[in-house]
Amino acid sequence: MMAEHDTDILIVGGGINGAGIARDAAGRGLSVTLCEQDDLAGHTSSASTKLIHGGLRYLEQYEFRLVAKALAEREVVMRLAPHISWPLLFVLPHESHLRPAWMIRLGLLLYDSLGAGHRTLADSRAVDLRSHVSGVPLKSMYARGFVYSDGWVQDARLVVLNAMDARRLGADVRVRTRCVSARVEDGMWQARLLGADGQARLCRAKVLVNACGPWAGRFLGDVLSCDRHPRVRLVKGSHIVLPRVFEHNHAYIFQQPDRRIVFAIPYEDDYTLVGTTDLDYTGDPANVVIGTDEVRYLCDAVNRYFRTPVQPADVAWSYSGVRPLLDEDGNASAVSRDYRITLDHKQGAPLLSIFGGKITTYRRLAEEAVDHLAEVLQPERAAWTADGDPLPGGDFADAERLLAAWSQRWPWLPSALARRWLRHYGTCTETLLGEARAVGDLGEHFGADLYQLELDYLIRAEWARSGDDVLWRRTKLGLRLSSGQRNQVQAYVARMVPLLVDATAQAAGARSA
The missing domain is CATH 1.10.8.870 (Alpha-glycerophosphate oxidase, cap domain)
Incomplete structure (x- = not known):
């Protein structure tokens, strides 16, 4: 057993939330240790649709507060990381039997207005697909469409850059390091961290942060022996990557007969990214893989709109992730993408846990999480990340x-x-x-x-x-x-x-x- 070290905050989980909290806390003058059992962004945070967006479809679920918050954060992320994020125009072909045109136009106007005061991107507009460049690869039945703006981000790189900045600010970031046990002694968390080298190290922390994503509930139950805690609903999302389906730089948002939406996005210059699915998941999040039914579903989504058909055999790559969402009844695609932060003192020392969330609002979540700890830890600095320096490599304008x-x-x-x-x-x-x-x-x-x-x-x-x-x-x-x-x-x-x-x-x- 290696010697122990002391820290203000021990963060367990190296996804976007854990890395964001580490950066925020280190920038406020707190000592931070972050441990991740695998790679940074090794699971959910690298398996997203790579969008920083308000979530147009959440308007139908009346998630106005979440959409407004995400639209504000969309601008912040693009300012913090101009090298790995950029604006993207989305085309929504109209199908009258799914949603009337007036409803879509009203929804887009609401989407624009919820981002007012923060938005640097273009407003939405109607387009004639018979003459617009985005109509060329579409079937002839699609004559009318709508264009709106959102953002794109390299999700795994966003996690790594937050961790790099946290390290620059003094955080100790440890990958391939698992927290195998933690208990409170004399008002401090005593955690046992097991590294890839097989060495166990003791870490004493004033606060323990559970940012384990899909493993958040399991960490509370198996590692901390907490009998009662919020339930996390695991929802599987899968994507396929196809050889480039269209030549222009617009993305598409397609309405499906089951009222879900699927994106088709220009990807890595020569490919098209298509996703995502939403399926309840009960297995180990580390072993999630796309199913043949999901591949067919996404191919069918593409074939419903484009002239040139694709087949499962055309798929160049696929990936799947498990999203940890707030446990609610109903269809998986309708479960809220908002987050919940809990602060528990019942163990004898503060335990902060993160449930739910989406990559777009990670910075806001991290700021709120550290704000929750301010009374206990008395940081040297107030919240700073909204207007702070760019992430590593992002200090350029053009x-x-x-x-x-x-x-x-x-x-x-x-x-x-x-x-x-x-x-x-x-x-x-x-x-x-x-x-x-x-x-x-x-x-x-x-x-x-x-x-x-x-x-x-x-x-x-x-x-x-x-x-x-x-x-x-x-x-x-x-x-x-x-x-x-x-x-x-x-x-x-x-x-x-x-x-x-x-x-x-x-x-x-x-x-x-």
Whole structure:
């Protein structure tokens, strides 16, 4: 057993909520330890539809407060992370037998007005699909449509950037580290953390935060032995990725006969992302996979609208996640995406738990969570993240101007690679490149535009510990590499993690000394 260390807050869970709380709390001068049993964003937070949006469909469920809150946060996220988020125009083809045109127009006007005062995006409008570019791939029966604005974000990268900023502010972030037990002694939480190296470490914390997402209820029951706690309803959402179905940059929102909606979104330049499903789930969230019925459902959704049909065999990749929602009766797609924060002192020391939520409102949730703890912990600083500095790499105003500056500074850097790095790392690209002065300095080439230098950066700076961490979360280059190339990446990361992680830890220790 390793020696114990003290912290103000121990956060269990490295998804978007845990990382957001860590950043907020560390920025208020509190000492923070975050542990995640797998990879940052390893589960639900990397399995979203990648949207930062108010949730147009929630208007039918009268979730006006949630929609308004999310629309305000949509603007904040795009300001904090301009490199990994951007506006996106959505096209809604009209089908009179599902919803009358006046109802859709009224809903979009309400959507616009709920975002008034925060919105920098374009207002909604009606379009003639017979002449609009978005009508070209659609079946001829769709003559009328509506266009509105929302935002897109690289979800897993949003989690990693929050964790990076938390670390910059002093937080101790530990991946592949599981909280196996926790109890209160002398008014402090005594937690046992088990790392990937098999070493157990003791952590003493004034406050314990349960940000375990789909495991929130299980953590309370199995690890903390809490007999009574809010129930979490697990809802499975699956997506498919197809070779590009349409050529333009608009996205689509499709109404289904069951009154659900499905998105079709331009994805990674050469693909189309289609999702999502909503199914109640009772298994282990770590083992969730798409079902054949879900693949068919999403293909049918595409075929209902587009001229060129797709088949399950066309699917290039798929992913599934389990959303932890507030437990309510009724259809899974109608369950509220709002969140609940509970603060319990019954254990003898504060226990804060997060239930529900959506990626768009993560910053607001984190701010409220730390506000709940202010009386106990007396932070040095008030809430700050709404108007604070951008996330790492987001300190620029104009992407095209930055790319032009890079082409002058690094004329040897391939333009496609520079653009991808801008959309992943922003100004942190300078750190990634280090002393590189030519393509040859990027090291071994693994395929597509993935080089050794980028892999080393992700291991040192972004907690990548496996090939999947790189290929499916930090980037989506798994789509572009063969199985053999993916295996080479996996082998390289496995070989280099012990070397680079130890070297980084030693360098950090030397700096602190």
